[in-house]
Amino acid sequence: MLERGRWMVVTGFAVAMGWVEAATVFYLRSVVDRFEPYQPNPLPDVGRWGQAELVREVATLVMIGAVGWLAGRTWRARLGYAGVAFGVWDIGYYIFLRILTGWPHSLLDWDILFLIPLPWWGPVLAPVLIALLMVAGGTLLVWFDGADQPLWPRRTSVWVGALGILLALGVFMADAAQALPGGEAAIRNTLPTRFNWPLFLCAWAFMATPTVRLAGRVLRSPSREFERDAPPPTPNP
Numbered sequence: 566m567l568e569r570g571r572w573m574v575v576t577g578f579a580v581a582m583g584w585v586e587a588a589t590v591f592y593l594r595s596v597v598d599r600f601e602p603y604q605p606n607p608l609p610d611v612g613r614w615g616q617a618e619l620v621r622e623v624a625t626l627v628m629i630g631a632v633g634w635l636a637g638r639t640w641r642a643r644l645g646y647a648g649v650a651f652g653v654w655d656i657g658y659y660i661f662l663r664i665l666t667g668w669p670h671s672l673l674d675w676d677i678l679f680l681i682p683l684p685w686w687g688p689v690l691a692p693v694l695i696a697l698l699m700v701a702g703g704t705l706l707v708w709f710d711g712a713d714q715p716l717w718p719r720r721t722s723v724w725v726g727a728l729g730i731l732l733a734l735g736v737f738m739a740d741a742a743q744a745l746p747g748g749e750a751a752i753r754n755t756l757p758t759r760f761n762w763p764l765f766l767c768a769w770a771f772m773a774t775p776t777v778r779l780a781g782r783v784l785r786s787p788s789r790e791f792e793r794d795a796p797p798p799t800p801n802p
Contacts, residue, residue, distance in 0.1 A: 572649065572707055575636050579650040582628065583657025590658075591665045593618070600666050603675035608684065608753040619680055629654065637707070641717055645706025652699035655692055675757065678737060683745075685737035686757040687765075694769055695733070702776035709783050716782060718775040729771025736765045 594600050597609050608615075633647025663669060669676065672690035679685040710716040718726075740757040 568708055571636050571646070572704065575632055575646050575650050576653050578632055579629075579653035580657045582625075582650070583654045584661050586625070586654065586658045587661035587665055589621070590662060594666070600668050602677050603756060605756070606754055607677060607756060610753065622680060639710055639712055639715070641706050641710045641715065645703040645710065648699040648703030649707065650703075652696035652703065655696040656700075659689055659693065675760075683738045683741035684752065684755070685734075686740055686755075686760075687737050688760055691733075691737075691760070691765055695772065698769070698773055698776060702779060705776065705779040705783060709779075714786075716779060718778040718782075722775045722778045725771050726773075726775040729768045729774070732768035732771065733765060736761050736768065 593614070599607065599609070629647050629650045632650050633643045633645075636646040637643030659669060668674065669689045672693065673688045675686060676689050676692075677684055678687055678692055706716060739761065740755050741752050744751040744755040
């Protein structure tokens with residue numbers, strides 16, 4: 566299958582996965598009356614449901630990793646497909662949640678993004694920006710990487726990107742980390758009051774470095790484009 570076809574199949578899977586995620590959250594928030602995440606007692610104690618939700622989040626990551634592994638033909642393309650799937654899924658999730666619940670009202674609405682190892686808080690715009698970056702970088706790897714012409718950023722860019730990820734995680738979990746001394750109850754009832762946009766944007770710029778490097782390499786080597794997908798030449802009789 567042509568690489569563009571694989572990309573479209575993975576994207577379609579991620580869109581469907583985004584709907585499933587939005588529908589699941591719709592059901593859960595209907596039960597606990599939490600369509601607006603930013604309100605008192607944002608993480609109510611619902612017994613075994615909380616444990617099931619944590620496992621579901623891990624299962625989601627496993628699914629994304631699995632589709633990337635199956636779609637890619639090199640380890641770099643596998644990472645690329647996983648990035649595309651993650652980014653499209655995340656963006657689709659917010660679009661479908663808006664259709665189902667009317668939330669988020671804007672890209673600046675606070676959301677609980679993840680629960681492992683601590684609750685991640687941030688405006689909707691923050692994960693969407695990261696998701697767009699994952700789709701862009703993943704698409705470059707998927708479309709232009711090949712066994713004979715490997716596409717990968719330099720080691721320095723990778724380390725800069727990793728630093729950006731760590732900084733972003735720190736921004737998302739800062740409020741929950743401050744509540745740690747108060748125990749689980751304090752973490753559950755923490756509502757952030759300020760998002761550190763300057764530090765997050767700095768982190769996002771760091772995370773964008775590998776993608777920018779990849780784009781630069783592709784622009785300098787236009788012959789890469791889908792040449793590996795061309796049919797083999799027909800031998801002369």
